[in-house]
Amino acid sequence: MPPRDDQDYEAKRQQIIDGALQVFSSEGFEKATNKDIARAARINSPGLIYHYFKDKTDLFRQVVEERAPILQLVTHGDDFMESEPREVLTMFADSFVTMMDNRAGLAMFKMMLAESTRKPAVAAIFNKVGPWRGFNYLRRYLEHQMDLGRLRRIDPGAAVRCFMGPLVAYMIMREIFVQEDAQSLSPETMVTTTVDLFLYGLEVNRNHEGAGEG
Amino acid sequence: MPPRDDQDYEAKRQQIIDGALQVFSSEGFEKATNKDIARAARINSPGLIYHYFKDKTDLFRQVVEERAPILQLVTHGDDFMESEPREVLTMFADSFVTMMDNRAGLAMFKMMLAESTRKPAVAAIFNKVGPWRGFNYLRRYLEHQMDLGRLRRIDPGAAVRCFMGPLVAYMIMREIFVQEDAQSLSPETMVTTTVDLFLYGLEVNRNHEGAGEG
DNA sequence: TAATCTTGATTGATTAGTCAATCAAATACA
DNA sequence: TGTATTTGATTGACTAATCAATCAAGATTA
Numbered sequence: 001m002p003p004r005d006d007q008d009y010e011a012k013r014q015q016i017i018d019g020a021l022q023v024f025s026s027e028g029f030e031k032a033t034n035k036d037i038a039r040a041a042r043i044n045s046p047g048l049i050y051h052y053f054k055d056k057t058d059l060f061r062q063v064v065e066e067r068a069p070i071l072q073l074v075t076h077g078d079d080f081m082e083s084e085p086r087e088v089l090t091m092f093a094d095s096f097v098t099m100m101d102n103r104a105g106l107a108m109f110k111m112m113l114a115e116s117t118r119k120p121a122v123a124a125i126f127n128k129v130g131p132w133r134g135f136n137y138l139r140r141y142l143e144h145q146m147d148l149g150r151l152r153r154i155d156p157g158a159a160v161r162c163f164m165g166p167l168v169a170y171m172i173m174r175e176i177f178v179q180e181d182a183q184s185l186s187p188e189t190m191v192t193t194t195v196d197l198f199l200y201g202l203e204v205n206r207n208h209e210g211a212g213e214g
Numbered sequence: 215m216p217p218r219d220d221q222d223y224e225a226k227r228q229q230i231i232d233g234a235l236q237v238f239s240s241e242g243f244e245k246a247t248n249k250d251i252a253r254a255a256r257i258n259s260p261g262l263i264y265h266y267f268k269d270k271t272d273l274f275r276q277v278v279e280e281r282a283p284i285l286q287l288v289t290h291g292d293d294f295m296e297s298e299p300r301e302v303l304t305m306f307a308d309s310f311v312t313m314m315d316n317r318a319g320l321a322m323f324k325m326m327l328a329e330s331t332r333k334p335a336v337a338a339i340f341n342k343v344g345p346w347r348g349f350n351y352l353r354r355y356l357e358h359q360m361d362l363g364r365l366r367r368i369d370p371g372a373a374v375r376c377f378m379g380p381l382v383a384y385m386i387m388r389e390i391f392v393q394e395d396a397q398s399l400s401p402e403t404m405v406t407t408t409v410d411l412f413l414y415g416l417e418v419n420r421n422h423e424g425a426g427e428g
Numbered sequence: 429t430a431a432t433c434t435t436g437a438t439t440g441a442t443t444a445g446t447c448a449a450t451c452a453a454a455t456a457c458a
Numbered sequence: 459t460g461t462a463t464t465t466g467a468t469t470g471a472c473t474a475a476t477c478a479a480t481c482a483a484g485a486t487t488a
Contacts, residue, residue: 008433009432009433012433026332027332028242028244028331028332030242030244030245031244031332033476033477033478034477034478034479035477043434044434044435044436045434045435045436046436046477046478046479047434047435047436047437047479047480047481048433048434048435049479050478050479050480051432051433051434055478055479056478056479110331110332113327113328113331113386113390114327114328114331114332116390116391117324117327117328117390118240118241118242118245118324118328120392123390123391123392124391124392126391127391127393131387131391131393132391132393135387135393154407154410154411155399155403155407157395157396157398157399158380158384158399158403158404158407158408159407159411161380161383161384161387161404162380162407162408162411164383165379165380165381165382165383165384166372166375166376166379166380167379168379168382168383168386169375169378169379169382169383170372170375170379172327172382173345173349173375176327176330176331176337177330177337177338177340177341177345177346178334178337178338179341179345179346179349181371182371184371185369185371185372189369189372190372190375193368193369193372193373193376194372194376196368196415197368197373197376197412197415197416198411198415199415200414200415200416201410201411201412201413201414201415202411202414222467223466223467226467247442247443247444248443248444248445249443257468258468258469258470259468259469259470260443260444260445260470261445261446261447261468261469261470261471262467262468262469263445264444264445264446265466265467265468269444269445270444270445429488430487430488431486431487431488432485432486432487432488433484433485433486433487434483434484434485434486435482435483435484435485436481436482436483437480437481437482437483438479438480438481438482439478439479439480439481440477440478440479440480441476441477441478441479442475442476442477442478443474443475443476443477444473444474444475444476445472445473445474445475446471446472446473446474447470447471447472447473448469448470448471448472449468449469449470449471450467450468450469450470451466451467451468451469452465452466452467452468453464453465453466453467454463454464454465454466455462455463455464455465456461456462456463456464457460457461457462457463458459458460458461458462
C-alpha cells in the first residue's frame with residue numbers, strides 16, 4: 001500500500017527512529033517503552049509506531065541498521081596505503097574521537113556496548129559496520145607499512161588493538177565511568193600521546209635514538 | 215528475627231547471589247525474571263528470594279557489592295613501587311587477563327559494561343572497586359618510575375590508558391564482538407606485545423637487545 | 429470519495445512482589 | 459529418651475501494575 005506521500009512518510013519514519021535511538025540508548029531495549037519512544041519522537045500515540053514498524057524488535061533493528069554507520073571510521077579505500085604512519089594514524093584516531101563528540105555518535109557507542117553484551121546477533125551487526133571494518137582497514141595498512149619496512153614487524157592484530165585500545169578505554173572511562181581525570185585529559189592530548197607512543201615503539205627510522213629490529 | 219542457623223542462612227544467600235549473577239549477566243537487570251533467578255540458584259520458589267533480599271534491586275546491589283571485588287587487579291600496596299617496569303606491568307596485565315579466564319570474572323566484566331552504561335550509580339560502584347582502583351595504582355607506579363628516570367615523562371593518565379587500553383579492547387573484541395582473529399590471538403601474545411610495545415616506547419635505558427643499566 | 433494517517437482505548441500476557449499456609453529443625457520439657 | 463513447642467524456611471497461589479501489540483473509529487489528504 002503506497003503511502004500518501006513518500007517524503008512525509010519517510011520523514012516521519014526517521015523522526016521515530018531518532019526518538020527511538022535516544023530512548024534505546026538511555027534506557028536500554030527492554031526498559032524503553034513505546035510511550036517513551038512516542039514522546040521522544042514527538043508523536044502523540046504509541047500506536048502510531050506500529051504503522052511504521054512491525055514491532056519493537058523491528059524498530060530496534062532499523063535504528064541499528066540505519067544509524068550504526070555513524071560508527072564507521074574513515075576508510076578511504078587504498079588511498080592512504082602509502083601515506084606516512086603518523087598522518088594516517090592521527091587521522092584515524094581523530095575520526096574516532098570526533099565521532100564521540102556527536103550526540104548520536106555517543107548514543108550509538110553506548111548502545112553498542114550495552115546491547116551487544118547480551119545479544120550476539122546485535123553484536124554481529126555492530127561489529128560489521130564498526131569495529132571489524134575499522135580494525136581490518138587499519139590492520140591492512142599496518143601490515144603494508146611493515147612490508148615497506150617503515151614499521152617493526154609485530155603481530156598485526158595485536159598492533160591494531162595496541163593502537164585503538166587506548167582510545168576506546170579513554171572513551172569508556174570518560175563517558176561510562178565518569179572519571180574526573182578523564183575529563184581533564186583532553187581528546188587531543190590522548191590522540192597525540194597514543195600516536196606518539198605507538199610510533200615511538202614501532203617506527204624503524206627512529207629520530208628519537210636507535211634500536212630497531214634485528 | 216535471627217536465622218535458624220547462621221551458616222545455612224549465609225550459604226543459601228550466597229547460592230542465590232551466584233544464580234542471580236549468572237542471570238543478570240546473561241539477561242540484564244530488567245529482563246532477568248525472578249523465576250529465572252530461582253531456577254539458576256536451584257531454589258524452588260521465586261518467593262524465597264524475598265526472604266533473603268528486600269527486592270530485585272536490593273538483590274542486584276548485593277550481587278554487585280559482593281562479587282565486584284573479583285574485578286580487582288593485583289595491588290600490593292607499595293611493595294612493587296621500586297620493581298622493574300617489565301616485571302610489574304607483566305604482572306598487572308596477567309592479572310587482568312587471568313580474571314577473564316574465570317566464569318564469574320567474565321560475567322562481572324560484561325555486567326559492568328552493560329549496566330554501567332545506563333546507570334551512573336552502578337557505574338560508580340563498579341568504578342570504585344575496578345577501573346579506578348587499578349588505574350590509580352598503576353598511575354602512581356608509573357609516575358614514580360618517571361621520577362626515578364626509568365621511564366620517559368608523559369601524561370600519566372594517558373600512559374595508564376595506553377597500557378591498559380589494548381588489553382581492555384582485546385577482551386571486548388574477543389568476548390563481546392566475537393571476532394575470529396581475537397580467538398586466535400592468545401592472551402599471552404597480547405600481554406607480551408602490549409608490555410613490549412609500551413616499554414619500547416617509554417623506556418629510557420633502552421636495552422631492547424641485551425641488558426644494561428644507564 | 430477512497431486511501432492512508434492518527435488516535436487512544438482495549439486486550440492479553442508477563443512479572444515484581446505479597447501472603448497465608450506448610451514444613452522441618454531446633455529447643456524445652458517431662 | 460521421647461514428645462511438644464517454637465521459629466525460621468519454603469512454597470505456590472494470588473494481586474496489582476505494566477506494557478507490547480491490536481483495533482475500530484475518526485481525521486486528513488490526494
